[in-house]
Amino acid sequence: MIATKTMKSFLFALLACCAFLMWGTEKAAASISDAKAINVNQTYKGVLKDYYQQDFYKFTINAAGNITLSIKQKYNSAWDGQILNSSGQVFESFTTDDSEMISGDASRSVGLPAGTYYIKIEDYSGTAGVNYEFKVQFTQSNYYEKEFNDSLTAANAIELNKYYTGMLRRWDDNDFYKFTLTKPGNIKLLIKNQPGIEWYGHIQDTKGNIYNYIYTDDSEMVSGYETAEVGLPAGTYYVKIENYSDGFETPYQMKVQYTATDYYEKEFNNSITAANGLTLNKIYKGNLQNSDDKDFFKFTLTKPGNVALSIKQSPGTIWYVHIQDTKGNIYTKIYTDDSEMIEGNVAREVGLPKGTYYVLISNYSYGIDKTYEFQVKYTSSNYYEQEFNNNLTNATAVNLNQTYKGNLQDYNDIDFYKFSVPKDGLVNLQIPQKAGMELYAHIQNSSGKVYKDLYTNGSEAVKGNAALQVSLKKGTYYLQIKNYYGSIDIPYSFKLYMQTPGLASSKITVTNHKGKKDSIRISGIKKGDVIKVYNASTKGKLIAQKTSTGSADIISVNQIGEKAGKIYVTVTSPSMTESKRTAVSFTGEQTNAVKSSQVKITNNKSKKDVITVSKLKKGDVVKVYNASKGGKLLAKSGKVTKTSAAISISQLGKKAGSVYITVQSEGMKESARVKVSYKGEK
Known part of the structure; x- marks a missing residue:
């Protein structure tokens, strides 16, 4: 009986060994040094003979990529699987599920550089003598996280504008990525949202300064990417990704998107000393990182001029913007409109003297993590109000006969302008009128005496200028302009002028020469006066x-x-302005003398003599004299209606003689006398 039991035990053990051999399992090694070499992307089987056995496998990849270890799951058997390097550092580890209804594979992925790596499989529960099945899947790619990258020094170098896939191995794992900008530009960090999972990501420098950060959305129906933008100067930066809620052991996808540009805010610029320099007349973009963030930009005017600050508006968002100097004096400010249908830009203008100024942009309502867009336009000119000019001491100096522009910044703003009257006379003020805008203006002296004032008309159909005229002695005076109604942040213009007195006609002499330049002599003027001559009134x-x-x-x-x-x-x-035009008459040039060949004289006997002049112009008048100078006018034709004139004379003389002929064209002087001989009567 005892022999029979022994024999049965022996036969049972023998059958078990045969079954094991027939299964075709790999003969695994019990240590890393003896690890069994396997190929990627193939399925392998093995068995742990007891609960203490550890099986090691070795594989090599010739290029960087993603490694996924998969182990088939079985009821009542749970294996531990690990991916490690030759030093025993574990990249990924997991335990299969042994629940009753389990099926499929348990797997973990990790990005790895080219090299040799190891798989370790060991018992967790109930696996002794139970066959396991696994596969090491490899996808070649440079766009997977490569462990270990859990510190700045071990950060994965990444390409810009490429999607990368990674995974946090534990709840406290951190993944770092490094990128370098050779030129300044805009950086956008994108992390794909996934229901039920929250990842935290930020952009930082080597010192740990965080430029911007994001938390992904874990809501049930979420899709797309969470993004964070920031402008950065050239340099090296890092992306850190960590778990916030259930974000480990699940692959994430991220990208660092880069647009090279000099026209994006560069953090950190949250103070005057760190302000970004900006180029005038260029559009800039930026982003406020948190409710306390302030973005400063610096610009310099080498000449005085007009500055127009504009910022693009966005529904549901209010940004506050202003222009200031180094002392904090604010020249103009803007609050954007957050209404639902808002579009376009809001702008404010201000005249500034040459100097250095700053633009401040801050959040007022829901302006965080949204891209703003603004511009500082500049027009070089001496003909703008220069803030601050709200008292006599700081009055903007202006010249007569120039148009100036200004802007009232708020209801308490008053603009003063100083001007000089070069001589006693009438000073004129003109202010173009606008619908809905009413200004008050007056002219005063330094003691506050007001000589005359005006109010502009703001009615809907208003046109033209509001004007005043006042008689002033030579000296210095001031113009004050302030709001009366609806004039805040709306540019106005004005012109102060004195008209030069017109010339008396007696002071102008015109000589109309023939065959050479004509001359106009003007007297009663001063050195530096500009004389102009026109051909019409x-x-x-x-x-x-x-x-x-x-x-x-x-x-x-x-x-x-x-x-x-x-x-x-x-x-x-x-x-002063140009005087009124003075009309001066001038005589015409001398008419060209006739040629003797144009004249035919018939000295008749017993009837009137006839002088015929040909080749004349319509309107010409012919005269006949008896002497080369002075003498007697013998005859005169009427205005010629064709091209010749026949003049009858009672008696030239019985004997041969001479007469002297002239012609005078319309608007011209009489020609010189031409001697023409005639024969005696027959």
């Missing part, structure tokens, strides 16, 4: 212009006109 053509060198001057003109006419002369004194 309004508009017309400018014939000549000259700046006077003394109290009288002569202007030469190639041809003022053959025939008599008028010219119109103005004078403009420095700091």
Whole structure:
């Protein structure tokens, strides 16, 4: 009986060994040094003979990529699987599920650089003598996280604008990635959202300064990517990804998107000393990282001029923006409109003297982690109000006869301008009027005496200028402009001028030469006055212009006109406007003399003599004299209606003799006398 039991035990053991051999399992090694070499992307089987056995396998990859270890799961048997390196450092580890209804594989993935790695399989529960089945799957790619990258020094170098896949091995695992910008630009960090999982990601430098961060959305129906933007100067930066809620042992996908540009905010610029330098007349973009973030930008004006600050508006968002100097004095400010249908830009203008200024952008309502877009436009000019000019001491100096622009920043703002009157006379003020905008303005002296004031008209159909005229003595005066209604942050313009008194016609002499330049002599002027000559009382053509060198001057003109006419002369004194035009008449040039061949004289007997002149112009008048100078006018034709004139004379003389003929064209002087001989009567 005892022998029979022994024999049965022996037979049972023998059958078990045969079954094991027939299964075709791999003969695994019990240590890393003896690890069995396997190929990736193939399925292998094995068995743990007891609960203490550890099986090691070795594989090599010639390029970087993703490794996934899969172990088939079985009821009542749980294996531990690990991916490790030759030093025994574990990249990934997991335990299969042994529940009753379990099926499929348990797996873990890890990105690895080219090299040799190891698989370790051991018992967790109930696996002795139970066959296991596993596979090491490899996908070649440079775009997987490569462990270990849980510190700055071990950070994976990544390419910009490429998607990378990674996985946090434990709840406290950190993955670091490194990238370098050779030029400044905009960086956008993207992490794919996944229901039920929250990852935290940020961008930082080597010192640990965090530029921007994000938390992914774990809501049930979420899709797409969570993003965070930041402008960065050239340099090396890091991305850190960590678990926030259930974010380990699940692959994540992320990308660092880069757009090279000099026109994006570069963090950190949250103070005047760290302000980003900006180029005028260029559009910039930026992003506020948190509710306390402030972005500063710096610009310099080498000449005074007008600055227009504009910022793009966005529904549901209010940004606050202003221009200031180094002392914190605010020149103009903006609050964007957050209404639902808002679009376009809001802008404010301010005149500034040359100097260095700053733009501040901050959050007022829901302006965090949203891209803003702004521009500082600059027009170089001496003809803008220069803040701050809200008292006599700081009044903006202006010249007469120039148009200036200004802007009232708030209801308490008052703009003062200082001007000089060069001589006693009438000073004029003009302010263009706008619908819905009413300004108050007056002219005063330094003691506060107001000489005259005006209110602009803000009615809907208003046109033209509001104007005043006041008589002032030579000296210095001030113009004050302030809001009366609806004039805040709306540019206005004005012009102060004195009109130069017109010239008396007696001070202008015109000489209309024949065959050489004509001359215009003007007297009663001053050195520096500008003389202009026109051919019409309004508009017309400018014939000549000259700046006077003394109290009288002569202007030469190639041809003022053959025939008599008028010219119109103005004078403009420095700091004054052009005078009214003075009309001056001038005589025409001398008519060309006739040729003797044009004249035929018939000396009749017993009837009137006849002088015929041919080749004339319509309107010409012919005269006949008996002497080369002075003498007696013998006859005169009417205005010629065709091309010849026949003049009858009662008696030239019975004997042969001579007469002297002239012709005068319309608007011209009489020609020289031409001697023409005639024969005696027959």
